[in-house]
Amino acid sequence: MSLLFFVIKIYKLWYTFVMAIISDNNDFQKNSKTQGKNPIVKMETIEYDKTFENTIRPKTFEDYIGQTALKETLKISIEAAKLRERPLDHLLFYGPPGLGKTTLAGVIAEQMGADIKITSAPSLERPRDIIGILMSLKGGEILFIDEIHRLNKVAEEILYPAMEDFSLDMTTGKSQTVKTLRVPLPKFTLIGATTKAGELSGPLRDRFGIIHRLQFYTIEELTQVIKRTAGILDIKITEEGAVAIARRSRGTPRIANRLVKRVSDFALIKYDGVITDEVANNSLDVLNIDEFGLDTTDRAMLNLIIEKYDGGPVGIETIAAALSEDVRTLEDVCEPYLLQSGLLQRTPRGRKVSPEGYRHLGKKIDSYQQSLF
Numbered sequence: 490m491s492l493l494f495f496v497i498k499i500y501k502l503w504y505t506f507v508m509a510i511i512s513d514n515n516d517f518q519k520n521s522k523t524q525g526k527n528p529i530v531k532m533e534t535i536e537y538d539k540t541f542e543n544t545i546r547p548k549t550f551e552d553y554i555g556q557t558a559l560k561e562t563l564k565i566s567i568e569a570a571k572l573r574e575r576p577l578d579h580l581l582f583y584g585p586p587g588l589g590k591t592t593l594a595g596v597i598a599e600q601m602g603a604d605i606k607i608t609s610a611p612s613l614e615r616p617r618d619i620i621g622i623l624m625s626l627k628g629g630e631i632l633f634i635d636e637i638h639r640l641n642k643v644a645e646e647i648l649y650p651a652m653e654d655f656s657l658d659m660t661t662g663k664s665q666t667v668k669t670l671r672v673p674l675p676k677f678t679l680i681g682a683t684t685k686a687g688e689l690s691g692p693l694r695d696r697f698g699i700i701h702r703l704q705f706y707t708i709e710e711l712t713q714v715i716k717r718t719a720g721i722l723d724i725k726i727t728e729e730g731a732v733a734i735a736r737r738s739r740g741t742p743r744i745a746n747r748l749v750k751r752v753s754d755f756a757l758i759k760y761d762g763v764i765t766d767e768v769a770n771n772s773l774d775v776l777n778i779d780e781f782g783l784d785t786t787d788r789a790m791l792n793l794i795i796e797k798y799d800g801g802p803v804g805i806e807t808i809a810a811a812l813s814e815d816v817r818t819l820e821d822v823c824e825p826y827l828l829q830s831g832l833l834q835r836t837p838r839g840r841k842v843s844p845e846g847y848r849h850l851g852k853k854i855d856s857y858q859q860s861l862f
């Protein structure tokens with residue numbers, strides 16, 4: 490009997506000990522900036538994760554619609570790298586969110602027949618995060634770093650020799666006995682993505698062999714994206730229905746996909762299940778997406794500049810504060826499309842609504858404003 494007690498006691502002690510370690514680990518992870526997330530997201534998880542975005546994410550160049558010029562140059566670089574049996578040059582993609590930067594990295598890996606590790610700059614806070622990832626790479630593997638403009642100085646400096654010479658410079662010892670150790674790394678390809686190429690440091694930008702800007706998509710290209718997505722999700726849509734959604738997708742495939750899904754809910758509940766021109770337009774009106782694809786925030790931004798600041802110019806911080814919006818959201822998400830479609834103008838003294846912007850919102854430009862244009 491006493492033996493049984495003894496065994497139970499030992500077991501309890503062991504259990505407490507193990508739990509203490511686990512909870513300690515959890516606390517540590519929660520406290521760390523990465524919030525308990527592994528800095529690497531494996532492509533496999535992305536591939537098999539059945540979330541909406543991932544089921545419809547193109548995996549091959551054939552499925553990747555538009556960006557024709559970029560695709561052609563990439564295909565050539567990939568074929569040349571394969572022929573030389575060398576990894577592809579480091580690549581940098583920039584452009585507004587939702588245009589297909591992450592998707593393209595996956596497509597390139599597929600075409601190279603290479604594995605890909607996906608991470609983002611904010612999860613590479615500590616030197617050991619980036620060192621850990623670099624040391625885990627296999628020859629020919631692709632490392633994708635999203636939001637690369639947010640990489641901190643230390644991580645950047647670790648990355649320089651890794652990108653240039655495929656090596657890590659490690660320092661050991663203290664002050665007088667400090668030694669630098671060069672650790673070789675396998676040859677890999679870094680693909681960086683950013684919404685803000687301007688915020689990338691010069692030395693980092695210079696280490697990319699290929700730098701490309703992703704373009705907004707045409708209505709025809711977005712129509713193709715929409716029809717492809719509808720096909721995968723078993724959504725019935727007419728050609729005109731697809732065009733109607735494409736028109737309001739702000740040149741962005743991610744928005745096009747989101748709208749197809751929202752409109753298909755309307756089609757199912759309020760109509761007979763098929764997305765036609767009429768169903769698409771009526772549903773998007775209800776969703777407050779106008780004919781230009783502008784949503785409530787975009788219109789609020791234009792309205793504010795017109796009504797409170799005589800059409801501008803006004804600084805982005807002022808606009809953000811008045812709208813209770815994040816400056817970054819306005820700069821990265823709203824502005825690029827407003828600028829591209831000519832509704833907004835950027836001047837050294839701030840943002841200004843263009844005559845087209847006034848027209849689009851049904852506002853009159855007064856004579857004082859007119860004299861400024």
Ligand SMILES: Nc1ncnc2c1ncn2[C@@H]1O[C@H](COP(=O)(O)OP(=O)(O)O)[C@@H](O)[C@H]1O
Pocket residue numbers: 542543545546547552553554555556585586587588589590591592593682714742743746
């Ligand atoms: N060229 C494309 N062809 C078809 N679908 C695309 C294309 N580019 C992006 N998409 C779709 O848009 C979504 C967002 O793309 P993503 O690569 O995540 O954008 P980014 O990384 O630039 O923010 C993807 O899930 C994908 O389904």
Ligand SMILES: [Mg+2]
Pocket residue numbers: 587590591592635682
């Ligand atoms: Mg992305």
